[in-house]
Amino acid sequence: MSKKGMVEVRWHSRAGQGGVTAAKVLAETSMALGKFVQAIPEYGAEREGAPVKAYTRISDSPIVVHTQVTDPDYVVVLDETLLDIEDVTEGLAPEGKVIVNTSKSPEEVRKRLGLEPGQVATVDATSISIECIGRPIPNTPMIGALARVTGLLSVEELAEDFRKKFSGKLSDRVIEGNVRAIQKAAEEVRTE
Amino acid sequence: MAERMALTGNEAVAYAMMQINPDVVAAYPITPQTALMQKFADFVADGEVDTQFVLVESEHSAMSAVVGAAAAGARAMTATAANGLALMWEILYIAASTRLPIVMPVVNRALSAPINILCDHSDTMGARDSGWIQLFSENAQEAYDNTIQAVRIAEHRDVLTPVMVTLDGFIISHGLEVVEVLDKEAVQDFVGEYEPAYTLLDPEHPITFGPIDFSDYYMEHKRSQVDGIEAARRVIPEVGREFGKRFGRSYGMIEEHGTDGAEALLVALGSTAGSAKAVVDDMRERGLPVGLVKIRAFRPFPYEELREALGKAKAVAVMDRSISFGAQAGPLALEVRSALYGLSLPVRDYIYGLGGRNITLEEIEDILQEALEMAKTKEAEPLVKYVSVRE
Incomplete structure (x- = not known):
């Protein structure tokens, strides 16, 4: 079925890495920019490290569907060990893109996933999060990488909304660390 | 504001x-x-x-x-x-x-x-x-x-x-x-x-x-x-x-979506009704006479409103997200059939989505396609089907 101007993102992560939060942050920031959005978590058993999927839908018109996303335009993988156990390309749209948190090159990951040149982007989001936030929480840098690769929203919009959203909830140090992580990932994300 | x-x-x-x-x-x-x-x-x-x-x-x-x-x-x-x-x-x-x-x-x-x-x-x-x-x-x-x-x-x-x-x-x-x-x-x-x-x-x-x-x-x-x-x-x-x-948002007992001139109607509850709207719109664009009746009030059950809305169609498919064990159909389909008592309208129940099983737009379309077939054959058997289940 046609999606009529709707963009769908699937997030693969392990519980504790912030994949569900990333799906929500992308949705919330897109809403702040005037879009209609959905962010849907798909939990399994609730234990840290378990594979978790989440989805984000972004559209110019109200969203009525409430199904899981089965043919995503973009896939974000927060943990490269998931490439061994999950088919992250399942249902990927023909021109779809996969963004993976890894220190490997896009070409290496792309060959492994059996995709075409240009369909895979990579960024070492774990190192960036340790450097900027002090903890291996790769979700915010992966949003920055997604923004840069897809153009769904600008890194500036993302940073501004992040500050607004978490002001008073997180310390300024943590907020600015996350903003730096978003910016750094957007700069460092590699495509072929 | x-x-x-x-x-x-x-x-x-x-x-x-x-x-x-x-x-x-x-x-x-x-x-x-x-x-x-x-x-x-x-x-x-x-x-x-x-x-x-x-x-x-x-x-x-x-x-x-x-x-x-x-x-x-x-x-x-x-x-x-x-x-x-x-x-x-x-x-x-x-x-x-x-x-x-x-x-x-x-x-x-x-x-x-x-x-x-x-x-x-x-x-x-x-x-x-x-x-x-x-x-x-x-x-x-x-x-x-x-x-x-x-x-x-x-x-x-x-x-x-x-x-x-x-x-x-x-x-x-x-x-x-x-x-x-x-x-x-x-x-x-x-x-x-x-x-x-x-x-x-x-x-x-x-x-x-x-x-x-x-x-x-x-x-x-x-x-x-x-x-x-x-x-x-x-x-x-x-x-x-x-x-x-x-x-600015009005509500009744039911909500009709694309029911005008529909030959096959789907009855659904909750979030699935939203997904079904997208399917109905898509099939309507392809000229297929299908529509949706969403039930908002299950108790009291909207018998009159349903009879009016469904009575104009030729076949009805119901989507039930639970089982009434030992009954002839799921709870919603039992009520729908009861509402249509005396009318000769084929009604088939589709039990789906138990325990969080995903329902896809394609599966909803399949149900509506079968309902269009029912409208032609007037044959509701089997009265109950299970969607996306390993048997």
């Missing part, structure tokens, strides 16, 4: 509860209670409500506490899900037959066993004969709107019947959507100051709640309970229209 917010269904309903500002809320943090009550507890802790928040020791006690509070003349609420609702069973009946206008959001989640916390309608459907009004919500916005309207419906003097507002577990409860949240003052004005019809704490007008009532009057009390929920047939659309006039 109303404000557009990105909220989960749980948060949206917690906002509605905060804006209603009930006198008493009782809750127990059982699994599977949801983040709904956690968010409401935040509002209590932040001083956003005047509510007496009672932490009890079980869901049975939660419902007992709101029954006591409501009998004492308080506007009382709680919220639950799945096994929590099951544990309330005994007191659900007492709340309804004592005619206490309690409002309770229910996050629809599967009942154990096997252990499962994801969406289906088994919990609410099991309570369909408890005497409660049941309103289903398609999305977070409707869950929010329904919670606010439920107060007016429950407290209407002709109704005085508790209301469950349901939202699909995870799909709506944990999914984030754009919700238009009203001003607190506007919600307060809509629900109005609560004046209980009867209260234990009025010594000038002493009354009795919960007496022994054997063969002498029990049957009369049950009969008058029917009058209360029957009056809701009139009051639910009245309140829905007034809500629409004030806030």
Whole structure:
């Protein structure tokens, strides 16, 4: 079925890495920019490290569907060990893109996933999060990488909304660390 | 001014509860209670409500506490899900037959066993004969709107019947959507100051709640309970229209989507109705005469509205997200067939989505394609099919 101007993102992560939060942050920031959005978590058993999927839908018109996303335009993988156990390309749209948190090159990951040149982007989001936030929480840098690769929203919009959203909830140090992580990932994300 | 917010269904309903500002809320943090009550507890802790928040020791006690509070003349609420609702069973009946206008959001989640916390309608459907009004919500916005309207419906003097507002577990409860949240003052004005019809704490007008009532009057009390929920047939659309006039979103007993000239109609509840709208629009663009009837009020069941809406079609497919074991179909399809009694219209039930099993747009289209086939053949057999199940 046609999606009529709707963009769908699937997030693969392990519980504790912030994949569900990333799906929500992308949705919330897109809403702040005037879009209609959905962010849907798909939990399994609730234990840290378990594979978790989440989805984000972004559209110019109200969203009525409430199904899981089965043919995503973009896939974000927060943990490269998931490439061994999950088919992250399942249902990927023909021109779809996969963004993976890894220190490997896009070409290496792309060959492994059996995709075409240009369909895979990579960024070492774990190192960036340790450097900027002090903890291996790769979700915010992966949003920055997604923004840069897809153009769904600008890194500036993302940073501004992040500050607004978490002001008073997180310390300024943590907020600015996350903003730096978003910016750094957007700069460092590699495509072929 | 109303404000557009990105909220989960749980948060949206917690906002509605905060804006209603009930006198008493009782809750127990059982699994599977949801983040709904956690968010409401935040509002209590932040001083956003005047509510007496009672932490009890079980869901049975939660419902007992709101029954006591409501009998004492308080506007009382709680919220639950799945096994929590099951544990309330005994007191659900007492709340309804004592005619206490309690409002309770229910996050629809599967009942154990096997252990499962994801969406289906088994919990609410099991309570369909408890005497409660049941309103289903398609999305977070409707869950929010329904919670606010439920107060007016429950407290209407002709109704005085508790209301469950349901939202699909995870799909709506944990999914984030754009919700238009009203001003607190506007919600307060809509629900109005609560004046209980009867209260234990009025010594000038002493009354009795919960007496022994054997063969002498029990049957009369049950009969008058029917009058209360029957009056809701009139009051639910009245309140829905007034809500629409004030806030721009009107509600009735059912919602029709693409039913004009449709030969095959789908009947669905909850979030699936939203997905079905997208499928109907897509098939209509391809010239296929299909439509959707969404059920908003399951109790009281909209027999007349359904008969009118479905009677013009040639075949009906029903989507049931629960099983009535040993029955001829799922709970919704049984009601639909009953509503169509005397009409020769093929009706087939599709049981789907148990324990959170995803339903895809393609599967909904397949169901509608089969319904179009039924419209030609007039043949409903098999009367029940299971969608996406390993057999």
